[in-house]
Amino acid sequence: MSTWLNRQRALADFTLAAMGRRRIKNAALVMVYALVVFLLASAMFFAASLRHEMHQVLAEAPxxxxxxxxxxxxxxxxxxxxxxxxxxxxxxxxxxxxxxxxxxxxxxxxxxxxxxxxxxxxxxxxxxxxxxxxxxxxxxxxxxxxxxxxxxxxxxxxxxxxxxxxxxxxxxxxxxxxxxxxxxxxxxxxxxxxxxxxxxxxxxxxxxxxxxxxxxxxxxxxxxxxRDDIERTYQKLFDWREGLMAALAGAAVLAFVIFAAEKASGLSAEESREIGILKAIGWDTRDVIAMKLWEGGLVSFGAFLIGTIAAYAHVFVFKGALFAPVLRGWAVIYPDFTLTPQIDGLQILTLGLLTTLPYVAATVVPIWRRASADPDAVMR
Amino acid sequence: MIFRMPILALLLVATLAALTALWSGAFALGVLRHWDLTSMARAQLRRERMTELVSTLFGAVMLAELAALLLFVFNADRMAALFVGAMCAVGTLNVNPWGFPALYLKIAVFFAAVLWLILDRADRLGRDYPLTRVKYAALLGIVPLVFGDLVLETTYFLNLRTDVITSCCSKLFTPNNPNLANEMAALGPGLSLGLLGGAGVLLAASGIAALIRGRGYALYAAAAALVFAMGITAIVSVISVYIYENPNHHCPFCILKPEYGHYGYALYVPLFLATALGLGAGMLGQFRAVPSLQARLPGLLRAQVIWSLGGFVAFGLAALWAIARSNLILFG
Known part of the structure; x- marks a missing residue:
């Protein structure tokens, strides 16, 4: 167990240092990724708060x-x-x-x-x-x-x-x-x-x-x-609007997947040389894949954190300024109300699956292709 | 209905899993037919490299499936508000005939996924990949499960009609209807706790024996399966009753709801993981004679039995705590 932990710690350590050497490139990736998370998370947080408000309002209804x-x-x-x-x-x-x-x-x-x-x-x-x-x-x-x-x-x-x-x-x-x-x-x-x-x-x-x-x-x-009829109708309406936003964000996710796949397969000469040297000094394919998975994990975690926090601020501090017209409906006299944060495990799990899974799917094959190549072929 | 974030996420997982399974299945056929480590042919070298990709991909997909099982139940519970007559996940799953089969298949995929990940880990311990054929034969067995999961889940979600009146858990888990759920609910609290306790003693004995003697893992796996069955029965017949503090409410899904502090997760997550690890130990125990694994397999087996026992202990403590803190008095 402790050897396994030590190995993972060393890999994480190495990966962080390697990522630090390509700071700008990685920061760009994290930012684009965070934007995708931000889009989806904003839609989810907003819809969840609206559902909550609706529930509160209807609780007193006859x-x-x-x-x-x-x-x-x-x-x-x-x-x-x-x-x-x-x-x-x-x-x-x-x-x-x-x-x-x-x-x-x-x-x-x-x-x-x-x-x-x-x-x-x-x-x-x-x-x-x-x-x-x-x-x-x-x-x-x-x-x-x-x-x-x-x-x-x-x-x-x-x-x-x-x-x-x-x-x-x-x-x-x-x-x-x-x-x-x-x-x-x-x-x-x-x-x-x-x-x-x-x-x-x-x-x-x-x-x-x-x-x-x-x-x-x-x-x-x-x-x-x-009252249940009314509540169900509203819930379906908000679900549908949220889903519609998600479907629109789907296009963004797809674009991001292509971007990530492209980035993962087109390694720079420096990165290729790094993998070649690692393999030449005794790393095997599995170690290189593990290192790259760590890299993907760190990128995903960072982007997820930034995207979610930004979405939280967007929805609850700036009142969802970007999506409000779509999600809450519109009227000449629109009530000026603040949303109460309603975030639970279901949302976080859904968000995690919807964003990290496409990223993993897009990067695994390019990572493996690089990792399994012969050292002299990658270094050349 | 399909335009709901959790449903979109679940369908995304199922679709990616099915695509990966299809591709990995085709590769597995090639491995089963042509795998030969002594060969220096180009095709064999390629296959050896590809195994790394398949392991990584399939491992990632299986991890996603584990998360998807949680999400599926969580979402079913949350959607209950949309259906007339539904109070918890049972109502949502009962809206059409595909709900419960989809859940059962998801559970089957969960166990298959954990067992496959364990097999993959053991295979990587030996320098000559001794379990490759077994691993890919098992993968071929998982492919139809993953496909069935995609088909059932999609059919279920596409056929969710909110105008259908569904039945609540109090209808399913009462001693009046003749089916398995009610047999479980009708079992007396004393009897079912006794059976769980007995199975637990058997499990502890077989686990300790396996740790000391380094064999008898199959017995441990059987005991784990038994504790799993008894554990689910006890949840339906007694433990849930204590959590609800209501002697007539036996639902195994309502305990997942926020009203009861999501207590169900504290019971189910350790129980499922411990059972899967126990079954995995039983499976790996069959390969102790493989020469290239003899150095490292015993350590892995020990670790698995210890983690599995730990999981069962956590489940037992959660069950005891539910009983101890409850205001309901069933005995005495």
Missing amino acids: ELTVQRLIMGRQDLIDAAAAERIGAIRGVSQARPRLWGYYYDRISGANYTVMVPDDPDLMPPPGEVMIGEGIPRARGFTWDGAPLFLSRHLGDLQRFNVARTFGTDSALMSADLILMTEADFRAFFGIPEGLFTDVVARVRNPNELGKIVEKAAIANPDLRFVT
């Missing part, structure tokens, strides 16, 4: 959302439906919600307008509470500037701003406008007794499937969307 469908389109639902849903055994609470979208022609953005059910968040009549994105989109210059909303040409509604939400809840509230039920109905022209949809909470989440089954039979015109 288990079940009920919508009324007419001719395949969502329609307003009456309050009686909420009572029917609430009467199903196992449903702890069902309440109708009023919310909708408002297209703001001034800023070109869509706002989410909602009647809050939390009394603490209920603004006084004629006033609204707004997310931090709206003053930004509108270019409000002073605190307490009123919000004017226009539904069509010549129409102008004034709302005083009771409160502006901070950036800590930006992912949820950036484009949000909260108003009272009376203001909402008057603004959008919704008759009394009709609502956007119904949300229900369930006592035991294991019973959700059964409750949906029962409710769907009793109410064939309603559509039931569970």
